[in-house]
Structures are given as structure tokens and as C-alpha cells.
Amino acid sequence: MPSHSFIQVAPNAYLPKEAEVIEFVKETKQIFTLHLRLTVPIEHATYTYDPGQFNMLYLYGVGEVAISIVSDPEHEDLLTHTINPVGRVTKGLAQLQVGQHLGIRGPFGRGWPMREAEGKDVIIISGGLGKAPIISVIHYMLRRRERFGHVTIVRKVKNVEEFIWPRLYEPWKKLPDTTILVASTQGAPDWPWEVSPKLKILEKVKIRSERTIVMMCGPEGMMCSATEYLVKLGIPERAIYMSLERNMQCAIGHCGHCQFGDKFICKDGPVYSYPEIKDLLGRRGF
Amino acid sequence: MKFLPREKFQNLLNVLRREGYHCIGPQVKNGAIVYDTINKVTELPIGIHDKQAPGQYRLENTDDSRYFAWANGPQAIKPLTFTPRESLWRVKRNREGEIRFLETLPEEQAIAVIGVRSCDMVAMLLQDQHFCYQKYPDVYYSSRRRGLFLIAVDCSHPADTCFCHSTGDGPSVNVGFDMALTELDEGFLVRVRSVNGRALLTDLPLKEVTKEQRTLAKRQHQIAIEAQKRRLPSLYKEASLAELEHPRWEEIAQRCLSCSNCTSVCPTCFCHSEGETPSLDGRTSEHYREWDSCFTVGHSYMHNFVPRDSTMLRYRQWLVHKLCIWHKQYGRSGCVGCGRCITWCPVGIDITEEATIICGEKNHAQS
Numbered sequence: 001m002p003s004h005s006f007i008q009v010a011p012n013a014y015l016p017k018e019a020e021v022i023e024f025v026k027e028t029k030q031i032f033t034l035h036l037r038l039t040v041p042i043e044h045a046t047y048t049y050d051p052g053q054f055n056m057l058y059l060y061g062v063g064e065v066a067i068s069i070v071s072d073p074e075h076e077d078l079l080t081h082t083i084n085p086v087g088r089v090t091k092g093l094a095q096l097q098v099g100q101h102l103g104i105r106g107p108f109g110r111g112w113p114m115r116e117a118e119g120k121d122v123i124i125i126s127g128g129l130g131k132a133p134i135i136s137v138i139h140y141m142l143r144r145r146e147r148f149g150h151v152t153i154v155r156k157v158k159n160v161e162e163f164i165w166p167r168l169y170e171p172w173k174k175l176p177d178t179t180i181l182v183a184s185t186q187g188a189p190d191w192p193w194e195v196s197p198k199l200k201i202l203e204k205v206k207i208r209s210e211r212t213i214v215m216m217c218g219p220e221g222m223m224c225s226a227t228e229y230l231v232k233l234g235i236p237e238r239a240i241y242m243s244l245e246r247n248m249q250c251a252i253g254h255c256g257h258c259q260f261g262d263k264f265i266c267k268d269g270p271v272y273s274y275p276e277i278k279d280l281l282g283r284r285g286f
Numbered sequence: 287m288k289f290l291p292r293e294k295f296q297n298l299l300n301v302l303r304r305e306g307y308h309c310i311g312p313q314v315k316n317g318a319i320v321y322d323t324i325n326k327v328t329e330l331p332i333g334i335h336d337k338q339a340p341g342q343y344r345l346e347n348t349d350d351s352r353y354f355a356w357a358n359g360p361q362a363i364k365p366l367t368f369t370p371r372e373s374l375w376r377v378k379r380n381r382e383g384e385i386r387f388l389e390t391l392p393e394e395q396a397i398a399v400i401g402v403r404s405c406d407m408v409a410m411l412l413q414d415q416h417f418c419y420q421k422y423p424d425v426y427y428s429s430r431r432r433g434l435f436l437i438a439v440d441c442s443h444p445a446d447t448c449f450c451h452s453t454g455d456g457p458s459v460n461v462g463f464d465m466a467l468t469e470l471d472e473g474f475l476v477r478v479r480s481v482n483g484r485a486l487l488t489d490l491p492l493k494e495v496t497k498e499q500r501t502l503a504k505r506q507h508q509i510a511i512e513a514q515k516r517r518l519p520s521l522y523k524e525a526s527l528a529e530l531e532h533p534r535w536e537e538i539a540q541r542c543l544s545c546s547n548c549t550s551v552c553p554t555c556f557c558h559s560e561g562e563t564p565s566l567d568g569r570t571s572e573h574y575r576e577w578d579s580c581f582t583v584g585h586s587y588m589h590n591f592v593p594r595d596s597t598m599l600r601y602r603q604w605l606v607h608k609l610c611i612w613h614k615q616y617g618r619s620g621c622v623g624c625g626r627c628i629t630w631c632p633v634g635i636d637i638t639e640e641a642t643i644i645c646g647e648k649n650h651a652q653s
Contacts, residue, residue: 014425018384018386060377060571061562061564064573246586247585250558267421
């Protein structure tokens with residue numbers, strides 16, 4: 001092996017950039033949103049990504065965590081992350097205040113198939129807390145509404161506490177050519193939406209044309225069931241996309257933790273079309 | 287091909303050192319053959335033979351005058367490029383809370399490694415694919431890799447646990463080296479593959495190779511092949527995932543300690559985790575990576591879901607990944623037949639035996 005063949009000049013994808021907290025929003029008792037700005041202006045100005053991609057956020061002295069980007073790539077406030085503090089790093093991030101600094105690497109991964117979705121009816125399904133990766137795609141479409149056909153947004157939660165951002169849904173309901181379907185397994189006294197088990201809410205989804213594309217995010221069991229149901233209704237498998245989640249540390253396909261069969265979810269995913277992953281989806285141990 | 291007489295072997299080391307290489311070679315340390323700095327050929331394991339079996343490794347002194355009459359010890363050359371622990375960057379924090387990231391790339395060093403076996407050579411080429419030739423080249427791995435000058439040695443004394451012939455990766459070395467040696471009783475046959483290797487030849491007291499020496503080398507190669515009784519079944523080449531529910535997986539899990547010895551000695555395993563060491567004064571912190579293993583619970587851990595929460599699932603992940611999934615990821619199996627995972631498994635689990643049973647392939651020759 002001629003040793004000079006090893007790449008000499010490559011950007012170091014392991015090295016984070018400094019960012020500052022511009023705004024800290026408490027979404028629920030637990031969940032919060034960080035609005036960030038890269039401290040080097042040119043880096044902030046040139047930063048771009050696709051909906052569905054993620055960043056590695058670094059908290060000083062603690063470590064990194066993979067967080068999906070919920071903002072709009074063409075909006076000035078483009079580095080927004082909504083976080084549920086469940087681990088060592090995210091619990092630390094929850095303590096951040098406006099003006100404090102952290103590190104960012106990214107964007108990484110392959111996002112949602114936005115170009116393919118143009119001109120089609122879009123069904124968006126999310127379950128559990130699998131909301132953040134999908135909220136960016138909803139915002140992206142609603143801001144460019146004319147490029148897409150009928151939009152159906154389905155949100156399924158186990159209990160009403162999982163339903164974050166209730167205030168977003170009311171205005172969406174008023175949008176033309178848009179259907180909003182929300183259901184919870186357990187209801188609550190002032191719950192305005194449906195109470196129904198499992199994915200019963202999907203029965204209300206009307207498939208209006210063959211030109212339909214589905215994007216979903218949530219527990220894998222839910223995504224398997226939803227796919228099975230939609231395929232029966234005649235939606236082709238290749239028109240169903242989903243975002244997967246695994247332990248991610250390097251985000252660039254080196255560390256091996258996120259491997260799902262032959263896929264490195266951090267690099268080839270996290271968004272996959274169903275045929276790409278159907279062999280292993282829902283199988284124990286992968 | 288040229289011939290280097292045994293009594294002139296030190297000349298090779300001298301030339302390498304004169305060219306500015308830091309030389310690394312095999313030597314006996316704590317009862318095992320490992321790679322370390324070497325200045326004199328007398329530091330090599332002269333006359334040492336080894337006995338390896340599932341869960342067993344023993345060295346013996348003999349009056350053999352050969353330097354390389356043994357099979358690989360626990361350590362591959364992997365640590366030279368993919369180090370067990372390395373700093374990725376440091377971060378400095380000032381009083382205002384601003385942070386600055388400082389790259390900690392390894393210093394490039396010219397290192398000559400003597401005695402690389404074919405299995406380890408191929409394994410390094412596989413790791414090159416993983417770390418260097420994908421979407422994101424690893425600058426840490428690459429800068430270590432660039433400085434290496436690799437002198438391989440054809441394997442003449444495979445261990446009982448070796449099966450490189452069945453994986454197509456040995457016992458003689460064919461790819462990746464700068465210079466390769468075939469050890470005979472009277473000296474070494476020398477061949478080169480790179481510009482750097484060729485440049486060294488002119489400074490060595492080389493002779494023409496005799497017909498008899500060629501015949502001896504061929505015979506030695508043949509004997510090394512025939513000495514290998516273990517083999518890996520070919521069925522796995524189909525990258526079949528059909529055997530995931532085989533009852534043998536549960537049976538292996540009863541024996542497997544999930545200790546991760548196999549992944550530590552494997553020359554192709556690439557998994558690593560990242561960690562953080564903050565200084566006590568709160569001003570700086572080091573971000574590092576270190577080898578990880580798919581046999582740990584933490585490997586697949588997520589806050590709401592641990593995909594591989596049992597030894598069965600972890601062993602299955604290791605074997606199915608190594609033997610099947612590698613085909614899809616890198617175009618070939620991730621096993622190079624070095625047999626280390628068999629020797630260094632404390633309970634002697636034999637990858638060739640398990641793969642054969644799970645594949646259902648017959649005529650698996652047990653030693």
C-alpha cells in the first residue's frame with residue numbers, strides 16, 4: 001500500500017464549533033428548546049441543513065449528544081433544538097441559560113425526501129416523543145405550502161402529557177387542504193382530541209391519490225404497525241419513509257454504535273425508505 | 287525477489303533506522319509475543335514456539351534459530367493506527383464562559399513495523415476502508431497510518447487456532463506491504479511492493495535467490511496451509527440473515543461471559559466510544575475516544591431502549607456482523623482467520639465451530 005494515498009487534507013469532522021444560547025424556551029414541564037447561534041458569524045451565515053438531519057451538541061466537560069434540528073434551514077433562527085432531558089448530557093443542557101456557550105458539530109445524516117415529496121399528498125405520522133425530527137418537516141412544508149398536495153398530520157400519544165406543542169395544532173387545523181388527526185390512548189378531562197387505542201386513528205386517514213408519500217417517526221413498533229396498515233391500503237412500500245434512532249457517538253459512521261444491520265444510521269440515515277430497512281425493522285437485537 | 291542471509295538481518299534494522307524510521311517488532315513480554323520498539327534483531331523471539339488452543343496460549347523456548355517460528359500473539363498491529371485510547375480534541379473555557387476547541391492530532395511519525403503477518407496486514411486494509419475511504423475520512427487514523435512502513439513475514443508456523451487459509455488471507459502475505467520476507471533456515475527471501483520498499487533494497491547486502499530456496503519457500507507455504515485444521519464455512523458469504531433464530535445462539539450465550547476479550551484482540555473490530563475528562567479547575571476538558579465492544583450493555587444503550595440487552599443478542603450481533611454484514615458494508619467478511627478470538631476466549635468459544643453449526647454446513651474439520 002503506497003502510504004501517500006492516505007488523505008492528507010480533510011476537514012476534521014470530530015471537531016465542534018462554538019455556539020451561544022440565544023433563547024431558552026420551556027415547552028412543557030420537562031421539554032425545552034434551545035435557539036443557538038454559531039459565534040463565528042460567517043459560520044452561522046453559511047450553515048445549512050435538510051429537515052430531518054441532526055447535530056451533535058456538546059456540553060462543556062460532559063460530552064456530546066445527537067439532537068435533531070427542528071428549525072427551518074432558510075430561516076435566520078436556524079439552529080433550534082427541542083430536547084427531552086433524559087440522559088447525562090441533556091439534563092445538563094436543560095440547565096443552560098441565555099448567553100452561555102456550547103459546542104455544535106453537524107449537520108449529519110440524511111434527512112427527509114423533500115424533493116420527492118413535492119407535488120404529492122403527504123401523510124406525516126408521529127408517535128410517543130418522536131416529535132422533534134418530524135416538526136421540522138411540518139414547518140418546512142407549511143411554509144412552502146404550494147409545493148405539496150393534501151397534507152395529513154397524524155399524532156398519536158399514550159397520554160396527554162406526551163402531546164407537546166398543543167398550541168401549534170389549533171392554527172394548523174384552520175389551514176386549507178390540511179387534515180389534523182390527534183389521538184391519545186388515555187384521555188383527560190379537557191382533552192379536545194380523540195381518545196382511541198393503538199393506531200385506530202389511522203382509519204380516519206383518507207388516501208386521496210396514488211401520489212402519496214408518508215413520513216413517520218416514533219417507536220419502531222408503532223412504525224411497523226402503521227406501515228403494515230398503509231401498505232394494505234395500497235401505498236407502495238417505497239413511498240413510506242421513517243426516521244430511526246440508535247446510540248450515536250461519532251455521527252460520522254466510525255464508532256459503530258448506531259449500526260442497524262449494514263446501515264450506519266448516523267451517516268446513511270436517520271431517514272430511510274421502508275424497503276431499505278424492512279428486513280430488520282422490529283427484529284429483536286438490531 | 288532477493289535473498290538476505292541470516293547473519294545480515296541486522297543490516298535491515300540499521301538501514302531502517304538510518305532512514306529515520308522508529309522500528310517496532312515482535313518480542314516476548316509477560317509470556318506473550320507483542321509488538322514494541324526494537325533496535326537489535328536479537329530482541330526478536332528467536333527460537334520461540336507457541337502452543338495455542340481454545341482458551342490457551344503458551345510459549346516454549348527451543349533451539350530453533352528462526353526469528354518468526356511462531357503464530358500471532360494477542361496484539362495485532364491495530365493499536366498503531368486505531369489506538370486503544372486517543373485524544374480527539376481539548377476545549378478551553380475562559381472566565382466569560384466562552385469555549386475554544388483545540389484539535390489534538392497525533393504527531394506524524396515514520397514507523398517501520400517488522401514481522402506483520404498476512405492476517406493483520408489484510409485486517410489493516412479493512413480498517414483503512416472503514417476509517418479512511420468512507421464519506422468522512424478519519425484524520426487521526428490517517429495521520430498515524432501515513433507514517434507506517436510495513437515489513438511483512440510469511441507465516442510458516444500457524445497455530446492450532448489459525449484458519450487464515452480458509453478466509454483467503456494467508457498464510458503468505460500478498461497485499462498491503464512495503465516489504466515482505468519469507469524466513470528460511472539460512473536467511474530471508476525479500477520482495478518489495480512500494481517505492482519506499484524498493485529504495486531500501488539498494489542498501490542491503492542482498493544475493494540472488496537460488497532455485498533451491500524457491501522450492502523450500504513453496505514447500506514451507508504448503509506445509510503452513512496443511513497445518514491449518516480449522517476453517518470458516520463458506521455459507522456466510524451469502525450474507526444470509528436467515529439463521530437469526532437458530533437455537534445455538536442461546537446455547538453459546540450460556541457459555542459466553544460477554545467479557546469482550548474477542549473484540550479486544552480482533553484485528554478488524556472498529557467500535558469505539560467517546561468520553562470526556564474535565565480538569566479539576568474547570569478551565570479545560572479533554573474529549574477522547576477509546577475501544578468499545580458490542581459485548582457491553584452500553585454499546586447499544588439508548589435512554590428508552592437497549593436493543594441488545596442479553597448476551598445472546600450481543601454475541602449474535604458480533605458474529606453476524608463480522609461474518610455476514612461486513613460483506614454488505616465492505617465487500618467481504620470481517621474475519622481474516624487470525625484465530626485470536628478462539629485463543630483468548632476465557633471459555634474457549636470457537637468462532638469456526640459456532641459458525642459451522644449455525645450454518646448447518648457439514649464436514650467441518652475439528653482439530
